[in-house]
Amino acid sequence: MADNPDRERNRLTGRLSRYARVGANVGGAAVQMATARLFGRGLGDPKNAALLAQALGGLKGPVMKMAQLAATIPDMLPPEYAAELQTLQASAPPMGPSFVKRRMMVELGAGWEKKFGSFDREPAAAASLGQVHRAVGHDGQLLACKLQYPDMESAVAADLGQLNIILGLQRRMSPEIDTSEIAKEIGERLKEELDYTLEAKHVALYRQILAGDDLVRVPEPVPMLSTRRLLTMGWLEGTPLLSHKEDSLEDRNRVSTAVFHAWWHPFAHFGVIHGDPHLGNYTVFEEDGRPGGLNLLDYGCIRIFPASFVEGVIGLYHGLRDGEPDRVVGAYEGWGFKNLTKETIEALNIWARFIYAPLLDDRVRTIADGVSPQEYGRREVWEVKSRLKPEAAITIPREFVLMDRAAIGIGSVFLHLRAEMNFHRLFEDAIADFNTAALANRQAKALKAAGLSS
Numbered sequence: 001m002a003d004n005p006d007r008e009r010n011r012l013t014g015r016l017s018r019y020a021r022v023g024a025n026v027g028g029a030a031v032q033m034a035t036a037r038l039f040g041r042g043l044g045d046p047k048n049a050a051l052l053a054q055a056l057g058g059l060k061g062p063v064m065k066m067a068q069l070a071a072t073i074p075d076m077l078p079p080e081y082a083a084e085l086q087t088l089q090a091s092a093p094p095m096g097p098s099f100v101k102r103r104m105m106v107e108l109g110a111g112w113e114k115k116f117g118s119f120d121r122e123p124a125a126a127a128s129l130g131q132v133h134r135a136v137g138h139d140g141q142l143l144a145c146k147l148q149y150p151d152m153e154s155a156v157a158a159d160l161g162q163l164n165i166i167l168g169l170q171r172r173m174s175p176e177i178d179t180s181e182i183a184k185e186i187g188e189r190l191k192e193e194l195d196y197t198l199e200a201k202h203v204a205l206y207r208q209i210l211a212g213d214d215l216v217r218v219p220e221p222v223p224m225l226s227t228r229r230l231l232t233m234g235w236l237e238g239t240p241l242l243s244h245k246e247d248s249l250e251d252r253n254r255v256s257t258a259v260f261h262a263w264w265h266p267f268a269h270f271g272v273i274h275g276d277p278h279l280g281n282y283t284v285f286e287e288d289g290r291p292g293g294l295n296l297l298d299y300g301c302i303r304i305f306p307a308s309f310v311e312g313v314i315g316l317y318h319g320l321r322d323g324e325p326d327r328v329v330g331a332y333e334g335w336g337f338k339n340l341t342k343e344t345i346e347a348l349n350i351w352a353r354f355i356y357a358p359l360l361d362d363r364v365r366t367i368a369d370g371v372s373p374q375e376y377g378r379r380e381v382w383e384v385k386s387r388l389k390p391e392a393a394i395t396i397p398r399e400f401v402l403m404d405r406a407a408i409g410i411g412s413v414f415l416h417l418r419a420e421m422n423f424h425r426l427f428e429d430a431i432a433d434f435n436t437a438a439l440a441n442r443q444a445k446a447l448k449a450a451g452l453s454s
Helices: 005-038 046-057 062-072 079-085 097-108 152-173 180-193 196-209 249-270 307-322 325-335 342-360 378-387 398-417 423-430 436-449
Strands: 130-136 142-148 230-234 272-274 282-287 290-296 302-304
Touching: 097 142, 097 230, 152 180, 180 398, 196 230, 196 249, 196 272, 196 302, 196 436, 249 272, 249 290, 249 307, 249 398, 249 423, 249 436, 272 398, 302 398, 307 325, 307 342, 307 436, 325 342, 342 378, 342 423
Parallel strands: none
Antiparallel strands: 130 142, 142 230, 272 302, 282 290
16 A cells, blocks of 8 residues: 555655754764864874764664675774774663554554563663564564664665765775775665565575574564564574673683674675674574573665675685685685785785684684784784775775675674683684585575565
């Protein structure tokens, strides 16, 4: 049924209002930063970073998510900006009980509450695009109901329009890196996150990939209680990942092994990654009073790669391990890097050796000795930038964005948990039977079964 004209006018009004608020805040910050530069304060000055964070801090929803996403991609922003943006709160003000009632009526109809044994109108968790409510099914099953905030599509449209302002600042600060493809990738992934029907299919995909897995649990969707803006799944009991920081080394390593497996197994065998390494997307389930493994909770940001891309990631590993520069360059070209010069390749190798270092090192170790989670990867990124030339800007391929972000994200988890493991052996096990054709075949079957392809 088509929306009525009043509703369309309300959406347009809301979108224009959003444009005005985001544009005024971010644009105003840009003007002040430019003025400050005239008086000798550079764009990388911490005061400018605080100014941008302050401009974004009063806005909730997608713009917050984009800002935090930008902060977790090391090659996008200077350290001062990343540190400030990471302080922004991810949660929007929760919808009150009466508002939740109206939203649920829109999604499931006037008799929505009778479809549950019970439903808690107070949120159990709130995030940038929606909030989660506890419920119980008529069969006694504990449920998690992820309910999207109203009019998020208009908010996303407005915020994506302003993303170019932020990236415009980035290009002025770091002209040696072209972020145009990054903007496209962020925009596409963020739009996908609004579609909870798509997310339910992602959950179904992961339930296939990790079926029978002892280390990682995936919730079960409940289609009869789900819509495009409401996703109902089985509730997975668990404790926050960071609550295990002081556990024994054995227990911390078990949780860390589960994190490694939850990320690398889907990628190496199916070409699929969980692209949002936010710590709130994981909890730890217990067995016999001790950590048993990982609950993987959120599936809004899933990236599916062709088998050839996975081949490139593994090929780069082998090229670095075996000292084969032609294989290294072939991997970069396969990912979409173009016009590679000797200097550019040497710069990219700095980052590659940093990311692959624990995978190449056949010993028990931490993920990055002596580095804090907040600084993980920052030094290497700035060394890369110092070697690149503004007149020969390098374009970051879209496929690289979430790989880069997730690698830093899971590395940060290992740092938080102070894991000490042989990452080389774990990785070798993950890629032991890799075959490009076999992966493509497995992926096609899994996507079809999950309803993600014809």
